[in-house]
């Protein structure tokens with residue numbers, strides 16, 4: 001009896017894992033892959049079971065993946081799977097405005113890069129990350145299981161999971177999306193504002209080929225983007241507009257939708273000859289009041305949501321995952337507690353500033369291109385044309401949009417550990 005009593009505390013003194021990642025979306029999967037590849041014992045928890053296949057049908061949800069994200073995904077060992085799968089390449093970008101004569105064309109050749117980024121379907125990205133984490137000895141998968149709550153004692157938390165036994169960890173990383181349970185349990189507030197805009201997404205076939213160019217036209221009610229997919233005439237469209245118009249467009253007959261879409265896009269790729277299912281996403285901006293608490297860190301949409309007009313949401317989340325992994329790995333290799341607040345503050349200082357900046361830039365473009373004021377319209381036309389004529393300014397924008405500048409984590413600079 002006495003032996004047992006003495007034995008149990010010593011068993012409890014070793015947590016099941018160093019880090020429990022809650023949420024196996026692209027951000028959580030990437031964080032779990034980076035940590036467990038560095039031999040940090042990591043648990044991955046999600047309400048959904050792992051996705052097992054990529055369907056023949058193209059996914060409605062796609063991500064414009066920057067070069068920096070490509071490096072993070074390479075460090076996670078997911079990029080080789082994506083490179084072998086369906087994806088579109090962005091060789092150039094073209095942006096123009098309905099209400100002014102402004103136009104700008106960015107070509108990756110100007111920054112001596114083969115591409116500015118890629119368009120990857122959500123199902124392809126998730127599947128690649130699942131392949132990257134499969135069989136990693138340092139990874140404990142608890143899926144499906146929902147996080148219900150936790151108790152803190154000393155240097156660890158014990159997580160209560162619905163449908164799975166409890167799990168102890170020194171740090172819980174919340175990558176559980178906009179309605180983050182981790183954020184709620186940690187008592188971290190969220191500042192959220194609606195944009196009064198809805199994004200309609202759909203995959204379409206056009207008369208003319210996209211030539212690996214991502215195109216965006218700014219209309220009065222919001223931008224309309226055609227993103228190149230793997231087939232020459234296949235694009236994913238993101239049409240940001242008023243909730244009323246998006247609701248109507250989502251429900252009109254396919255033929256009328258195709259005609260309205262081609263017209264709104266100024267017939268830049270000719271007629272729209274086919275369209276797949278349509279889905280709508282009401283848009284909001286949100287930022288958590290803090291990214292960390294003792295033994296808690298937030299990443300991805302759990303920490304921030306930005307306007308999708310430049311396709312940066314998941315890219316910011318992947319940089320969060322890379323920065324948080326770096327901070328945790330460095331702390332563990334220096335013999336420090338990865339859940340200690342002063343360790344986590346480094347992550348918060350690093351990523352919060354970058355994300356606030358990007359959210360500000362997105363809001364600036366949202367206001368600039370949404371304005372109906374004549375002098376502002378004239379100014380944005382001049383701005384677009386000026387950018388088109390100044391290679392240095394173009395280079396600056398392209399490097400920033402590709403994620404090749406800024407205070408990058410080492411996984412985003414091409415280092416693998």
Ligand SMILES: Cc1cc2nc3c(=O)[nH]c(=O)nc-3n(C[C@H](O)[C@H](O)[C@H](O)COP(=O)(O)OP(=O)(O)OC[C@H]3O[C@@H](n4cnc5c(N)ncnc54)[C@H](O)[C@@H]3O)c2cc1C
Pocket residue numbers: 022023024025026027028045046047048062063064065145146147148175176177178180181199201238281299300301302308310311312313314315316317
């Ligand atoms: C129309 C539109 C277009 C976009 N286009 C782009 C783009 O081109 N490029 C780009 O970078 N970004 C884009 N984004 C943004 C991007 O979709 C998000 O930023 C990204 O998907 C967030 O990923 P995440 O892993 O943080 O969260 P999520 O993908 O929301 O994953 C959260 C995970 O947590 C799990 N979970 C939730 N609660 C619990 C719980 N209690 N217990 C256990 N698990 C839980 C969920 O099942 C889910 O798997 C776009 C967004 C929209 C709306």
